[in-house]
Amino acid sequence: MIIASQKKKENIAEYLLYMWQIEDLIRAYRLDIDALQANVIDACDIPAEKKKEMREWYESLIEMMRSEDVVEKGHLQLNKNVIIDLTDLHLSLLKSPRQPFYGASFFKTLPYIVELRNKSGEAQAGEIETCFNALYGVLLLRLQQKEISEGTQAAIKQITSFLALLSAKYREEKAGDLEL
Numbered sequence: 001m002i003i004a005s006q007k008k009k010e011n012i013a014e015y016l017l018y019m020w021q022i023e024d025l026i027r028a029y030r031l032d033i034d035a036l037q038a039n040v041i042d043a044c045d046i047p048a049e050k051k052k053e054m055r056e057w058y059e060s061l062i063e064m065m066r067s068e069d070v071v072e073k074g075h076l077q078l079n080k081n082v083i084i085d086l087t088d089l090h091l092s093l094l095k096s097p098r099q100p101f102y103g104a105s106f107f108k109t110l111p112y113i114v115e116l117r118n119k120s121g122e123a124q125a126g127e128i129e130t131c132f133n134a135l136y137g138v139l140l141l142r143l144q145q146k147e148i149s150e151g152t153q154a155a156i157k158q159i160t161s162f163l164a165l166l167s168a169k170y171r172e173e174k175a176g177d178l179e180l
Helices: 001-009 012-028 033-041 050-067 077-095 100-122 127-143 150-175
Strands: none
Touching: 001 012, 012 033, 012 050, 012 077, 033 050, 033 127, 050 077, 050 100, 077 100, 077 127, 077 150, 100 150, 127 150
């Protein structure tokens, strides 16, 4: 909760990946708040009042996951909204004559996006969502200590660079400093 709000302010891409991890963590504990309390919340070295807030945060996420029917897979609407916001910003940046560097970065990333879409079979996922799916997939592979091919590493490097730029533009937009 504390980490999430900090990441949301500082780097929207890291925030979204973190929230996807939280969704999977909740699923790993079968949406059992007592198991999360015992294994996650109580393991944190924070004051009791913060642990109470943390438990309430997890409880609210569990309730949302149940009500939005994303218990087994999928993402919460609040996370989908981040993708929507980033996609809207992305499209605005591409159209803007004041943001040529952004367009260049995107078109350098686009071949990787197309290749990833073709490999995954998720043709309906947008470009931004495809980038996040790729980063999250590699994160999971690393956690499982699985090998990542050189081609995938090159793609991830470019996608990471592109999403870092988009995240910076998002921060500028939220601060009112973005000129389109």
